[in-house]
Amino acid sequence: MTVTPTATHLVRGARSASRKTGQPADVLLRVAVIVLATIVAISVIAVVTGMAGSTSATVSGRFEGFSPLAPIGTDNLGRSLLPRLFQGTVTTLVVSLVAVICSAVVSTALGMLAGFYGGGVNETIMRASDVLYAFPALVLAILISALLGPGRAAAIVSIVVITIPLMTRVVRMATRSVAGRDFVVSARISGVRTPSILLRRILPNIAGTVAVQASYALSIAILIEGGLSFLGFGVQVPDASLGLLIQQGMLYMTQAPHLVIAPGVVLVSSILCINIIGDGLRDRFEPRETRSLR
Numbered sequence: 290m291t292v293t294p295t296a297t298h299l300v301r302g303a304r305s306a307s308r309k310t311g312q313p314a315d316v317l318l319r320v321a322v323i324v325l326a327t328i329v330a331i332s333v334i335a336v337v338t339g340m341a342g343s344t345s346a347t348v349s350g351r352f353e354g355f356s357p358l359a360p361i362g363t364d365n366l367g368r369s370l371l372p373r374l375f376q377g378t379v380t381t382l383v384v385s386l387v388a389v390i391c392s393a394v395v396s397t398a399l400g401m402l403a404g405f406y407g408g409g410v411n412e413t414i415m416r417a418s419d420v421l422y423a424f425p426a427l428v429l430a431i432l433i434s435a436l437l438g439p440g441r442a443a444a445i446v447s448i449v450v451i452t453i454p455l456m457t458r459v460v461r462m463a464t465r466s467v468a469g470r471d472f473v474v475s476a477r478i479s480g481v482r483t484p485s486i487l488l489r490r491i492l493p494n495i496a497g498t499v500a501v502q503a504s505y506a507l508s509i510a511i512l513i514e515g516g517l518s519f520l521g522f523g524v525q526v527p528d529a530s531l532g533l534l535i536q537q538g539m540l541y542m543t544q545a546p547h548l549v550i551a552p553g554v555v556l557v558s559s560i561l562c563i564n565i566i567g568d569g570l571r572d573r574f575e576p577r578e579t580r581s582l583r
Contacts, residue, residue, distance in 0.1 A: 315569065317565060318565060318566065318568075318569040321561070321562040321563075321565035321566050321569075322562070322566060324558060324562050325558075325559065325562035325563065325566065328378065328555060328558065328559060328562075329378075329382065331375070332375045332378040332379050332382075333379055335371075335372065335375040336375050336376055336379045339372075341369070341371050341372040341375050342358075342369050342371070342372045343368075343369075343372060344368070344372045344373050344376050344527075344529065345368065345527065346368065346369075347366060347367040347368055348363065348367065348368065348369050349363050349367055349369075350363065350367055351363065351364075351365055351366065351367050352364075352365065352541065352544050352545040353367070354547075359371065361374070361547060361551050362545065362547045362548075364537070364538075364545070364548060365537075365540075365541055365545075365548075370534075370547065370548065370551060373529045373534060374529075374534065374551055374552060374555065376528070376529045377529035377530045377531045377533065377534045377552060378531060378555055378559075380441075380524055380528060380529060380530040380531075381511060381514055381515065381518075381524075381530045381531045381532070381556075381559075382511070382559070384441055384444050384445055384448075384510075384514050384524070384530070385448065385507055385510035385511045385513075385514050386507065386510075387445055388444070388445040388446075388448035388449050388452070388510050388514075389448070389452065389503055389506045389507045389510050390503075391445070391449050392448065392449045392452040392453050392456060392503075392506060392510075393456065393499060393502075393503045393506070395449070395453055396452070396453050396456035396457045396460055396499075396502075397456075397460050397492070397495075397499055399414050399418075399453070399457045399460075399461075400414075400456070400457045400458070400459070400460025400461040400463070400464055401460060401461075401464045401487050401491060401492070401495075402414065403415060403457070403461045403464070404460070404461040404462065404463070404464025404465040404468060405464055405468050405483070405486075405487060405491065407465075411461070414457065414461075415457075415458070415461070418453070418454040418457050418458060419454070421450060421451075421453065421454045422454035422455065426451045426509075426513065427513070427516055429447070429450065429451055430444075430447035430448075430451060430513055430516070430517055430522070431517070431520065431522055433446055433447045433450060434447060434517055434522035434523070435522070439521065439522045439523065439525055440523075440524070440525060441523075441524060443517070443522065443523070444513070444514050444517050444518070444522075444523045444524065447513060447517060448509075448510040448513050448514065451509070451513060452506040452509060452510065455502075455506075456499075456502045456503070456506060459498060459502050460495060460498065460499060460502070463494075463495040463498040464491055464495060467490075467491050467494045467495060468491060472490060473486060473490055473491065476490055497570070497573070497574025498574065500570055500574065501567055501570045501571045501574060504563060504564075504566055504567035504570055505563075505564065505567045507563050508560045508563040508564050508567070511531075511556065511559060511560055511563070512560065514530060514531075514532060515530070515531055515532030515535070515556055516532060517532065518530045518531070518532030518533040518536065519532040519533070519535055519536040520536075521536070531552045531555060531556045532556075534548070534551075534552040535549055535552050535553055535556070538552070
């Protein structure tokens with residue numbers, strides 16, 4: 290949850306420095322996009338084609354270092370870590386992305402209804418969001434996983450429930466600002482049906498806000514999935530996820546630190562890149578936000 294402020298400060302500092310030195314302001318954003326795209330592309334291609342090798346075959350001794358059969362070493366069973374790392378990356382990203390898409394759809398619908406109608410509808414939706422928001426994220430995720438049982442479904446539901454409250458609040462505020470504009474008021478006076486107003490007039494004008502919040506929610510989703518899998522409530526063996534790989538590698542940290550370092554680097558890099566991209570989207574869609582005068 291603390292990754293976003295750090296990435297934000299990095300982006301703002303880089304752009305402030307670029308304005309002083311005359312360098313392109315979006316260099317950091319481009320690097321983040323390239324790094325994230327590379328991670329995703331290589332992982333997906335490796336998993337689909339199997340070019341990295343089998344995730345279950347023993348290729349060498351336990352905790353071996355770099356070799357042609359195991360480019361980043363082997364695990365406690367003598368399996369190459371590389372194919373499991375690719376599998377874990379794809380699993381984490383797919384679970385997180387599916388959850389964020391579901392969360393964005395639900396949050397957008399709830400936020401638009403609350404912001405457009407106000408009154409009792411707004412109070413009901415916002416108070417329900419407050420109840421969910423009051424729970425610590427990881428505690429709520431563990432509670433949901435305990436009720437549903439460990440697995441991908443529990444991780445997806447946990448992410449959706451945790452990310453909905455904040456996204457709903459932001460969408461509601463954006464909807465209220467758009468709902469008061471002349472073109473929306475004119476449509477309501479003209480008798481245009483509410484669903485048409487929401488979908489054709491309000492939604493296109495808040496799509497940028499939804500995209501920005503979804504990008505931040507994706508980084509939070511990766512953290513939640515990693516935390517649940519690390520604690521044993523998320524993805525289960527024989528499947529792999531970044532959190533599960535870190536949890537398994539922690540048992541052999543002194544013998545084979547690469548078992549923790551490799552998935553840890555991918556996890557941190559993915560979250561950092563997503564947050565930098567989110568900042569870029571924010572600057573693109575919300576250019577008039579208040580900025581420092583220094």
